[in-house]
Amino acid sequence: MSEQQQKKDTESKSAATIPTVLKYVFGGTAAIAASCVMHPMDLVKTRMQVASSGGGKAVSPIEVMKMAMRNDGIAGLYKGLSASVLRQSVYSTTRIGVYTSLTEYYRELYNTSPTLNVTVLMAAFAGAVGAYAGTPADLGLVRMMTDARLPAADRRNYTSVFNALSRIVKEEGVLALWRGAVPTVGRAIVVSVAQLASYTQFRRCAKSYLGMGDGFSLHLVASIGSGLLTATASLPVDIAKTRIQNMKMIDGKPEYRGILDVLLKISRKEGVLALWRGYTPYVLRVVPTTILIFIILEQLNTAYFKYVLGEEYKSKI
Template identity: 65%
Template sequence: MSQKENGVKKKEPSVPTVLKYAFGGIAAVAGSSIMHPMDLFKTRMQITSESVGKKPGIIHVITTAVKEDGIRGLYRGLTGTILRHSIYSTIRLGLFTSGTEYYRNKFDDSPTVVASVFIAIIAGALGSFVSTPADVCLIRMMSDARLPPEERRNYTNVINALTRIVKEEGLLTLWRGAVPTVGRAIVVNTAQLASYGQFRNLSEKYLGLQEGMLLHFAASTGSGLLTATVSLPVDLVKTRIQNMKVINGKPEYRGISDATIKTIRSEGTLALWSGYIPYSLRIVPNTILVFVFLEQLNTLYFKNVLGEVYKSKI
């Protein structure tokens, strides 16, 4: 809560708004770059399940990726990841931290669960829509090696992908899958951002943890597990729509419902969780890295610039 001095509310020290966005983007790009190979494995599992009608194991996907592309191939599409999170996570984390602080200052209390969910939805939806072009490029670059040689797009980097998609398929193709992308972002941000504060409170109350790295780790672990479980089906449908081919002038899927129904009919309901292990191994550590990096950046700013002890504002 805000401090009061002589009956007048004293404004709590905080990170400047521009740095809220910058710290969010830096933390997300760093975490996602480290975890990029797991994102590649997850995407290839989802695409391979679709093309061959069966669920490949994680070991098979990893060994095949290394055999076909080498170690460097594990970072195929990294420029897409960097661009995507430079846009998406800068917006979503910046909006969420700014919105959370605005609520605290206005109501002199931490946001309720409903308020946190609302802020997370707005932040995730806006960030994901703006970054959809980078997401389309990222999915295509990571899945390209799974296509027959004659069908591969062979993008050299994310800028090459952006320009070629616009030239060869039209500008609107960059927003293919925008609806499921926004839907996934709403699910992810609601589960990840809105739950982080709740897991912090639970960790403080039941585990007796105090402000610091261990508390950030515990809270982000719980948030990551919840996020991975509830968001994977939406992520899988989004991936398939963005990677689909147009055959004889007709797209493989007419929309979210069609892609979901076709997946369930051909592969079973559990196919919606294809790639759960690599997805979890990406989402959980990535959530931990993002929140730990973000909290440490805030801690360093409070300590070295404001000369204050940091207490999480997320």
């Protein structure tokens, strides 16, 4: 074989990649699996966020879990799981797919990897698109998880996410499916930017200052750092989203006028620290979820390269 042919084969091999469609599928699969594992913590976090919205006292994560199991047994910890799966199927698949497509388009156009500023912009856009598409499922998720804490007469008693969505359309109108879309998109932008940008920086710092090489340990350290930063930055917006999606009409008017109104009312009535209510279960959800998503995603990518392309996979995350 000639030297020129060998060079061409090498370049062709190095250019081998996973089809964009499979990147959507792998990303969505990883997010769904992680969501199923961490759903109980998501339920605890959500119920703690709305615990004081009606004037009730704050409750601890343990109390929330006990109450959920007392009412419905172990199954009580998985209320709204179908909505969570649907949300990840739409939100995470869309977000990862859009981000991947934009990244590949940039590389093809400029023949180089995106700069940090460009990466942040692409992550923000991808998060916004994914969140807007996933808002209906997110609305159903919040309502299903918080239904059990309402008085029996006020409970919606949705039987599934599809029952929830159909009833919302029938009882409140189609546009009600996007109630809370603005804070949902805002949270997604914060989460996407924080995860992508900070994960990369934590990886670089771990390599430079701790002398860590590529592998599970590096991935674990970077994921923990990214998860903690993401949880701290996004929780106030997440609380606002939850309150808006769970609010009721008072004298014919919505309880909140928007995300800023929620944040101001919470700060004034419950104290500024209430914006981080449920921080512990939120961190216990975000950090392990981040780790699980990346681990599962890496394993799917590795398997594809090994069994389909016959090559060794090198992470580009």
